[in-house]
Amino acid sequence: MTQTAASAIRCALLGAGRIGVGHAEALAQIDQVALTVADADPQRAQQVAQSLEPASGITVAHTTPQEVFSRAEDYDAVVIATPTATHEELVLACARAGLPFFCEKPLASDLAGTQRCIEAVERAGIASQVGFQRRFDPAYTEARRRVQAGELGQVHRVHMLTCDQSPPPESFVAMSGGIWRDCLIHDIDALRWVTGREVEEVMAFGQVRGADYFRAHGDIDEGVALLRLDDGTLVTAQTSRNNGQGYDVRMEISGTLGNATVGLEPKVPLVSVEPGADFPGPEPWVDFIARFADCYGRELAAFIDVVAGRGTSRCEARDAMEALRVAIALGVSREQGRPVRVADIQP
Ligand SMILES: NC(=O)c1ccc[n+]([C@@H]2O[C@H](COP(=O)([O-])OP(=O)(O)OC[C@H]3O[C@@H](n4cnc5c(N)ncnc54)[C@H](O)[C@@H]3O)[C@@H](O)[C@H]2O)c1
Incomplete structure (x- = not known):
């Protein structure tokens, strides 16, 4: 149904x-959204705005980021998909303007910045949502339901991993905050969400096995970790930038009564050498855009529902802090070669 601009949610x-381009496409598919695209590069904003065919029938506008905040009364909501280093200032600008926002993970680059964002959001009383899209994935959601319903019995072990097929460019690595904060942070958030437990202690190891530029930025391209949850559940984690077979995201939860595994489907990038095995299929996932395309759409539709007063946020600003503390603990553990208690990582 074609909306009028007056009845639509005006989203920048x-x-x-x-x-961001995927988020623009997803927002354009929501029929009650009137979208404006803003980028530091005005040509890019114009090009993306003009490429969209909005379900609302309202032409997609384009503007500069500065104009969004100087004309805040023209908007009902903001979606932030800029580089990580800009998130804090944009979240604080939303809080000052009283605009509910969705922000890509992480909310801020460090713990102090994350704390400033949380305090500003709570002072302003605005809705917030952080881009942990796995909370909108059907398999993670079903794993959470089974765990919370007791169908696995007492959970004793979790194995989880996120492995990219090929490394991001050096320019991204320089700004990313490192593999734990950029990549494994999604598994950490999913672990908290699925199990309902908090991480108490971690031990991490890492190596650079590929491009030298990871070392130059104090990062690694292969990481493994052990984590202990507050109920004694033991967790193993892996993360990589060099998984030649494809983009691999899995979580295996094992308890006294059974198991729930996320990611065990035909596109999982594993090769069985069992005689006669015809699983998995021949076309593995290649990247997060393909693997989580539907989830990005669902998380933004849920955010628009929150803005429209039809629901509450499934991943608030405060959730960003807990996942970041664990990711930082992993980095400290790897650098110092010792176990680290998450309670010792404070803003
Ligand atoms: N949830 C996920 O799965 C996922 C995946 C990839 C990236 N991310 C996050 O998304 C964010 C963006 O990553 P990316 O890979 O798309 O980056 P990118 O560099 O490809 O794109 C960033 C865009 O923001 C624009 N920009 C820069 N500063 C701006 C400002 N102040 N206002 C408006 N526009 C500005 C740039 O011109 C560019 O077009 C990062 O924080 C990253 O952690 C999340």
């Missing part, structure tokens, strides 16, 4: 890069 998207 900030940042139309790698992830």
Whole structure:
């Protein structure tokens, strides 16, 4: 149904890069959204705005990020998909303007910045949502339901991993905050969400096995970790930037009565050498955009529902803090070669 501009949710998207262009497409598919695209590069904003065919029938506008905040009364919501280093200032600007926002993970680059964002959001009383899209994935959601319903019995072990097929460019690595904060943070958030437990202690190891630029930025391209949850559940984690077979995201939860595994489907990038095995299929996932395309759409539709007063946020600003503390603990553990208690990681 074609909306009128007056009845639509007026949403500004900030940042139309790698992830932002997908968010623009997803927002344009929501029929009650009137979208404006803003990018630091005005040509990019215009190009993306003009490429969209909105379900609302309302032409997609384009503007500069500065104009969004100087004309805040023209908007009902903001979606932030800019580089990580800009998130804090944009979240604080939303709080000052009283605009509910969705922000790509992480909310801020460090713990102090994350704390400032949380306090500003709570002072302003605005709705917030952080881009942990796995909370909108059907398999993670079903794993959570089974765990919470007791169908696995007492959970004793979790194995989880996120492995990219090929490394991101050096320019991204320089700004990313490192593999734990950029990549494994999604598994950490999913672990908290699925099990309902908090991480108490971690031990991490890492190596650079591929491009030298990871070392130059104090990062690694292979990481493994052990985590202990507050009920004694033991967790193993892996993350990589060099998984030649494809983009691999899995979570295996094992308890006294059974198991729930996320990611065990035909596109999982594993090769069985069992005689006669015809699983998995021949076309593995290649990247997060393909693997989580539906989830990005669902998380933004849920955010628009929150803005429209039809629901509450499934991943609030405060959730970003807990996942970041664990990711930082992993980095400290790897650098110092010792176990780290998450309670010792404070803003
Ligand atoms: N949830 C996920 O699965 C996922 C995946 C990829 C990236 N991300 C996150 O999304 C964010 C963006 O990553 P990306 O890979 O799309 O980056 P990118 O560099 O491809 O795109 C960023 C865009 O923002 C624009 N920009 C820069 N500063 C701006 C500002 N102040 N206002 C408006 N626009 C601005 C740039 O011109 C660029 O077009 C990062 O924080 C990253 O962690 C999340």
